[in-house]
Amino acid sequence: MKKYFSEFLKGIIKENPTFVLVLGLCPTLAVSTSVTNGVGMGIAATFVLLGSNMIVAMIKNIVPDRIRIPCFIVVIATFVTIAEMTMKAYSPALDRALGIYVPLIVVNCIVLGRAEAYAQKQTVLNSLFDGLGMGVGFTLALILISAIREALGTGKILGFTLAHKFEPAFVLGMPSGALLVIGLLLGFFNVLKGKRE
Amino acid sequence: MSIAQFLTIFISAVFIYNVILSRFLGLCSFVAISRETKPAMAMSLAVMFVTTMSSIITWFIYRFLLVPFGLTYLRTISFILVIATFVQLVEMVIRKTSPALYRFFGIYLPLITVNCAVLGVAVLNSDMFFINGKAVPGSFYYSAFQGVCVGLGYALAMLLMSGIRERLDFCDVPKTVKDFPLAFIIASIMSLSFLGFNGFRF
Numbered sequence: 323m324k325k326y327f328s329e330f331l332k333g334i335i336k337e338n339p340t341f342v343l344v345l346g347l348c349p350t351l352a353v354s355t356s357v358t359n360g361v362g363m364g365i366a367a368t369f370v371l372l373g374s375n376m377i378v379a380m381i382k383n384i385v386p387d388r389i390r391i392p393c394f395i396v397v398i399a400t401f402v403t404i405a406e407m408t409m410k411a412y413s414p415a416l417d418r419a420l421g422i423y424v425p426l427i428v429v430n431c432i433v434l435g436r437a438e439a440y441a442q443k444q445t446v447l448n449s450l451f452d453g454l455g456m457g458v459g460f461t462l463a464l465i466l467i468s469a470i471r472e473a474l475g476t477g478k479i480l481g482f483t484l485a486h487k488f489e490p491a492f493v494l495g496m497p498s499g500a501l502l503v504i505g506l507l508l509g510f511f512n513v514l515k516g517k518r519e
Numbered sequence: 520m521s522i523a524q525f526l527t528i529f530i531s532a533v534f535i536y537n538v539i540l541s542r543f544l545g546l547c548s549f550v551a552i553s554r555e556t557k558p559a560m561a562m563s564l565a566v567m568f569v570t571t572m573s574s575i576i577t578w579f580i581y582r583f584l585l586v587p588f589g590l591t592y593l594r595t596i597s598f599i600l601v602i603a604t605f606v607q608l609v610e611m612v613i614r615k616t617s618p619a620l621y622r623f624f625g626i627y628l629p630l631i632t633v634n635c636a637v638l639g640v641a642v643l644n645s646d647m648f649f650i651n652g653k654a655v656p657g658s659f660y661y662s663a664f665q666g667v668c669v670g671l672g673y674a675l676a677m678l679l680m681s682g683i684r685e686r687l688d689f690c691d692v693p694k695t696v697k698d699f700p701l702a703f704i705i706a707s708i709m710s711l712s713f714l715g716f717n718g719f720r721f
């Protein structure tokens with residue numbers, strides 16, 4: 323049990339997909355305008371990661387090595403379609419807010435990266451926990467970025483006003499603000515890494 | 520179908536909604552390959568070619584397969600499969616016919632399969648130029664043109680970025696922001712300046 327727990331934990335801090343591996347930045351930056359969007363994206367990506375990691379670990383022995391990438395992509399695309407349809411049916415508002423970035427989970431490097439680097443070499447259970455950990459790490463990173471952007475960019479968080487007489491910096495809600503926040507956060511994590519070494 | 524429509528697509532795809540600086544598609548390759556101008560241009564050319572061709576191919580698939588048979592929910596799977604196959608095919612053809620070109624593009628071509636910009640433009644086309652499951656007049660030309668323009672926007676951002684980063688090699692940069700963080704901060708400033716194009720109207 324302890325082994326699975328460490329598989330799960332490594333995705334959150336030590337191998338955080340966003341800040342350490344620097345993968346899958348396109349959706350991270352595009353949907354992090356508000357915490358709600360960030361969480362929605364995180365949950366969808368976690369679902370896809372879980373599913374694809376599990377299936378890839380199951381079929382790893384029957385897939386010929388040369389065509390493994392297209393096979394993995396089909397598996398991933400299936401789960402993305404399920405997530406897309408579920409989102410359309412149960413929360414159309416979120417689906418509109420996330421727009422084209424939901425189908426684009428297919429090309430999120432984290433998902434294919436984990437299938438290629440981890441799930442195709444490991445057991446089903448290990449891959450399951452790895453997928454869960456990576457998904458949660460991705461979601462937490464999204465929450466961090468979107469919380470910064472929403473709090474400073476609109477002065478509110480999840481609809482609650484944080485401080486009165488606060489002049490929000492609208493630029494943080496715009497694309498350029500997203501790039502700035504991720505740049506500074508990556509620098510910050512570099513500092514932390516330097517301290518630990 | 521009118522010239523003004525094409526001009527609008529051009530301006531919005533290249534400047535206002537620049538594929539990298541505003542839509543954030545293809546960011547991974549953008550930060551990874553923009554260290555020097557030459558590989559950056561090779562990558563941009565490859566992306567431009569693939570976005571154009573995949574716009575055309577996916578339009579046919581969407582218009583003649585998915586829409587008539589009511590299978591639009593299979594959009595994601597079919598588009599990504601077709602794009603992956605197409606990129607693989609191009610790679611094989613280039614390898615057989617022109618070794619020089621293969622060395623030039625070589626490692627960048629497979630990367631394009633998982634470049635969000637390519638799938639992104641295909642999905643955008645099917646969202647923008649099909650209304651309620653019916654193709655708007657001239658949608659084929661619009662789709663193909665948008666493919667070209669998105670590629671151009673990618674090339675523009677790549678060229679600017681690689682030029683700046685080449686100069687940065689000679690600067691004394693704080694160790695904490697070296698490489699990735701600095702690239703993002705520069706991209707942020709570029710994106711801010713591209714915001715100025717927002718006022719463009721026709």
